[in-house]
Amino acid sequence: MELNSHVPEGPLAEKWDKHRFSAKLVNPANRRKHKVIVVGTGLAGASASATLAEQGYEVSTFCIQDSPRRAHSIAAQGGINAAKNYQNDGDSIWRLFYDTIKGGDFRSREANVYRLAQVSNNIIDQCVAQGVPFAREYGGTLANRSFGGAQVSRTFYARGQTGQQLLLGAYSALSRQIKAKKVTMHTRQEMMELVLVDGKARGIITRDIISGKLESHSADAVILATGGYGNAYFLSTNAMASNVTAAWRAHKMGAGFANPCFVQIHPTCIPVHGDYQSKLTLMSESLRNDGRVWVPKKPGDTRNPASIPEEDRDYYLENKYPSFGNLVPRDVASRNAKEQCDAGKGVGSTHLAVYLDFAEAIRRDGEATILKKYGNLFQMYEKITDSNPLHEPMMIYPAVHYTMGGLWVDYNLMTTIPGLFSIGECNFSDHGANRLGASALMQGLADGYFIVGTSIANYLGSTALETVNNNQAEFSQSEHNVQERLQKLLRSSEGGPEGKFTVDEIHKELGLLLWDHCGMARNKEGLEKALLELPAIQDKFWNHLYIPGTGEELNQSLERAGRLADFLEFAEIMIHDALDREESCGCHLREESQTEENEAKRNDAQYSYVSVWEHQGEGEQPKLHKEMLTFADVTPSQRSYK
Amino acid sequence: MTNSIDINLEIWRQKDSRAAGEFEVYTLQDISTDMSFLEMLDVLNEKLTREGKEPVAFDHDCREGICGMCGAVVNGIAHGPEPETTLCQLHMRHFKSGDTIVIEPFRSRAFPIVKDLITDRSALDRIIQAGGFVSINTGGTPDANAIPIPSATAELSMDAAACIGCGACVASCPNGAAMLFTGAKISQLCLLPQGQKERKERALSMISTMDSEGFGNCTNERECEAVCPKGISISNIARMNREFVKASLF
Numbered sequence: 001m002e003l004n005s006h007v008p009e010g011p012l013a014e015k016w017d018k019h020r021f022s023a024k025l026v027n028p029a030n031r032r033k034h035k036v037i038v039v040g041t042g043l044a045g046a047s048a049s050a051t052l053a054e055q056g057y058e059v060s061t062f063c064i065q066d067s068p069r070r071a072h073s074i075a076a077q078g079g080i081n082a083a084k085n086y087q088n089d090g091d092s093i094w095r096l097f098y099d100t101i102k103g104g105d106f107r108s109r110e111a112n113v114y115r116l117a118q119v120s121n122n123i124i125d126q127c128v129a130q131g132v133p134f135a136r137e138y139g140g141t142l143a144n145r146s147f148g149g150a151q152v153s154r155t156f157y158a159r160g161q162t163g164q165q166l167l168l169g170a171y172s173a174l175s176r177q178i179k180a181k182k183v184t185m186h187t188r189q190e191m192m193e194l195v196l197v198d199g200k201a202r203g204i205i206t207r208d209i210i211s212g213k214l215e216s217h218s219a220d221a222v223i224l225a226t227g228g229y230g231n232a233y234f235l236s237t238n239a240m241a242s243n244v245t246a247a248w249r250a251h252k253m254g255a256g257f258a259n260p261c262f263v264q265i266h267p268t269c270i271p272v273h274g275d276y277q278s279k280l281t282l283m284s285e286s287l288r289n290d291g292r293v294w295v296p297k298k299p300g301d302t303r304n305p306a307s308i309p310e311e312d313r314d315y316y317l318e319n320k321y322p323s324f325g326n327l328v329p330r331d332v333a334s335r336n337a338k339e340q341c342d343a344g345k346g347v348g349s350t351h352l353a354v355y356l357d358f359a360e361a362i363r364r365d366g367e368a369t370i371l372k373k374y375g376n377l378f379q380m381y382e383k384i385t386d387s388n389p390l391h392e393p394m395m396i397y398p399a400v401h402y403t404m405g406g407l408w409v410d411y412n413l414m415t416t417i418p419g420l421f422s423i424g425e426c427n428f429s430d431h432g433a434n435r436l437g438a439s440a441l442m443q444g445l446a447d448g449y450f451i452v453g454t455s456i457a458n459y460l461g462s463t464a465l466e467t468v469n470n471n472q473a474e475f476s477q478s479e480h481n482v483q484e485r486l487q488k489l490l491r492s493s494e495g496g497p498e499g500k501f502t503v504d505e506i507h508k509e510l511g512l513l514l515w516d517h518c519g520m521a522r523n524k525e526g527l528e529k530a531l532l533e534l535p536a537i538q539d540k541f542w543n544h545l546y547i548p549g550t551g552e553e554l555n556q557s558l559e560r561a562g563r564l565a566d567f568l569e570f571a572e573i574m575i576h577d578a579l580d581r582e583e584s585c586g587c588h589l590r591e592e593s594q595t596e597e598n599e600a601k602r603n604d605a606q607y608s609y610v611s612v613w614e615h616q617g618e619g620e621q622p623k624l625h626k627e628m629l630t631f632a633d634v635t636p637s638q639r640s641y642k
Numbered sequence: 643m644t645n646s647i648d649i650n651l652e653i654w655r656q657k658d659s660r661a662a663g664e665f666e667v668y669t670l671q672d673i674s675t676d677m678s679f680l681e682m683l684d685v686l687n688e689k690l691t692r693e694g695k696e697p698v699a700f701d702h703d704c705r706e707g708i709c710g711m712c713g714a715v716v717n718g719i720a721h722g723p724e725p726e727t728t729l730c731q732l733h734m735r736h737f738k739s740g741d742t743i744v745i746e747p748f749r750s751r752a753f754p755i756v757k758d759l760i761t762d763r764s765a766l767d768r769i770i771q772a773g774g775f776v777s778i779n780t781g782g783t784p785d786a787n788a789i790p791i792p793s794a795t796a797e798l799s800m801d802a803a804a805c806i807g808c809g810a811c812v813a814s815c816p817n818g819a820a821m822l823f824t825g826a827k828i829s830q831l832c833l834l835p836q837g838q839k840e841r842k843e844r845a846l847s848m849i850s851t852m853d854s855e856g857f858g859n860c861t862n863e864r865e866c867e868a869v870c871p872k873g874i875s876i877s878n879i880a881r882m883n884r885e886f887v888k889a890s891l892f
Binding site: 047050051054065066067068069070071072074075084086122124125126127128129130131132133134135136137138139140141142158159161163164165168171172173175176178179185187210239240241273274276277278279281282379380383384386449450453496497502504505546548549553554556557 | 658678680681684685690691692693695696699701704706707708709711726727733756757762766771772774775780781783784785786787789792793796803806807831
């Protein structure tokens with residue numbers, strides 16, 4: 001596997017311009033001759049589909065939900081960053097770039113991150129023009145708020161539903177192209193396999209979720225916008241159907257997988273409360289603008305929070321990090337919550353929670369102001385927990401939220417398979433070892449609206465492609481393999497459910513193993529233990545799984561089993577990756593690598609690289625490749641938010 | 643306070659779109675009142691699976707009330723008894739031990755049943771495709787602050803834009819109307835300066851698609867507003883009607 005990042009030469013600020021000039025183009029009249037497949041309709045997939053169709057390509061778009069509007073980008077609450085500097089508080093493209101690369105703990109590629117900051121402003125213009133109802137000041141200009149890891153106010157928002165509004169904007173642009181017949185939309189279709197012809201990505205095999213029928217689709221290029229793999233842990237803030245299958249299938253066909261151990265554990269989620277729990281709910285980071293995080297000073301203090309006086313409370317983030325306070329980056333906030341709970345200061349019935357308290361903000365600004373900012377979040381919290389944050393502090397605990405790792409891509413967002421592109425959370429490219437709040441929406445839309453179009457033109461304009469149709473051997477062979485895999489999944493179900501396990505039972509077991517050993521804090525011993533225990537879970541899955549029904553019908557158990565099969569394989573490279581990286585960086589805390597003050601200790605001399613894993617065949621150890629990171633324009637420093 | 647309750651369920655089971663469906667009865671014991679309604683269905687499905695029976699198919703995804711994928715009629719009310727709550731955000735603390743809970747799909751002429759509680763709501767997508775957008779391409783847009791919009795206008799537009807497209811409004815309407823859904827999108831865009839250029843065509847095209855998809859008309863029952871998980875007001879229907887009249891006459 002050869003890793004060439006194809007970063008253009010020249011000064012950082014000129015690279016993107018230069019690249020756009022030197023990239024190959026496709027004549028407008030020729031674009032309609034090229035077909036592009038887009039898998040996924042979140043911010044990245046919907047915006048890419050719409051943009052490519054507007055440019056004139058023939059686009060086929062796929063999603064597993066009943067409508068492209070339901071992708072999980074819709075659940076993003078807090079906002080989207082841009083370097084507009086509308087607040088005149090010292091923001092700039094350079095500062096957004098610097099904050100993002102520092103927030104990622106210097107484990108991302110300079111050129112990609114700089115480009116992200118550059119196009120961030122176009123995104124806001126684009127979304128406003130679409131009719132996205134962002135929050136406004138009374139004078140009619142756009143409002144901003146602050147997010148973790150930044151000291152400027154650069155986050156644009158639409159109440160606590162920013163992801164929804166941005167996605168509906170992209171969905172409306174996509175709908176316009178569906179009406180214009182430039183996009184063929186395939187809903188309730190799950191990608192099961194990537195098809196290569198002559199070593200290039202030329203199509204996919206999908207399963208119609210309603211009929212169970214397999215279909216072959218061919219194209220000149222394939223774009224994966226299929227999101228992250230947080231559901232490997234079973235419990236996460238991801239939607240129930242979010243999965244790694246598309247990316248994992250691409251990996252097994254030869255696409256390098258980068259930094260799989262980089263998983264963001266979000267600090268402000270509603271704590272787990274029972275073993276029936278199916279998912280975790282995030283409470284937007286924006287709450288930390290006004291909420292104060294605290295625990296009782298004394299371990300085991302079970303008094304009602306209202307009866308704990310100020311002097312018995314430890315506002316540990318404010319005390320430990322006076323300059324960023326409650327707005328430290330997510331990894332720092334999560335780790336500190338765990339530390340407090342490990343020290344016995346956790347609150348609530350499980351003692352795995354800390355308080356997020358709005359009492360002071362309400363005294364200062366009044367209930368009405370606080371409700372205007374966070375009303376829908378308070379309402380959601382109350383629905384789930386039966387407790388009103390206006391009267392009692394929220395209880396929060398970290399939960400798996402976002403995955404910085406993903407398919408390795410070069411500057412063109414192309415994977416190591418020619419013609420296969422990966423955008424949004426599905427790739428690894430911009431967030432390093434930790435993503436800052438309000439940057440996921442920014443990256444998804446940057447990739448889809450403003451970057452991948454250049455890449456597709458460059459690829460199609462510089463590559464000789466044979467004519468391919470979907471009934472040639474590569475497709476029928478691939479369909480056959482998928483059919484066999486489905487049969488294999490159903491095999492152990494013969495003879496009924498006795499003595500067997502359900503998909504969810506096994507998924508929970510995998511989730512617990514990963515959370516315990518490859519979660520918020522990792523060490524060699526635990527990771528090695530996890531590697532030893534994983535085969536038993538895999539064996540249980542393949543030999544003692546019970547799935548009711550058949551493959552020729554709508555079968556939600558079979559869908560989940562297929563996704564779990566891939567999570568079970570994927571978990572292996574995740575653990576290998578965490579083992580290899582014997583440093584702490586961003587979200588990845590190796591307990592062996594800490595400063596004297598128990599802060600994460602990075603090791604630039606040995607680990608300033610992107611880990612890229614190559615599949616070596618079934619049962620073989622994956623092979624590690626390294627893309628060395630060089631920093632010409634910033635100097636990696638030990639992050640300090642004190 | 644965490645409690646456990648025992649409940650009886652009557653759930654609509656239908657093998658596929660062509661099969662005749664019927665209610666089946668189940669009982670569940672020791673259901674934690676902290677459980678969400680969909681987690682209760684998960685528990686039922688795990689039980690059915692272990693008994694070698696087919697689990698109940700239902701649509702769901704984000705489970706935090708925003709994707710609009712979930713929904714069923716619970717005891718005669720779309721999304722169940724709690725106001726402004728999607729089915730995934732309904733919790734079992736709103737039920738009592740011994741309750742019988744009747745669960746049906748979102749029934750409407752324009753929403754064919756796919757299986758059990760799953761329906762086909764793609765007609766809503768086709769209404770949006772008819773004109774629920776501003777016709778601009780990517781790139782070349784003016785600076786975001788070049789289009790100042792009064793805060794109150796933006797908020798009013800946002801009230802309408804909050805629609806999650808779940809279809810509860812259609813399921814609860816005696817006429818099977820999608821006017822709250824369509825009115826919300828038309829309102830969001832006609833309130834904003836960005837939506838002015840195509841204001842007439844949008845209203846006419848979306849409304850005619852709504853009709854041709856088999857949705858009914860509004861007779862001011864207000865059932866849609868009562869069940870809407872996002873509290874979308876029927877004033878959006880009134881605004882849509884005004885838009886339609888203006889677009890037809892002027």
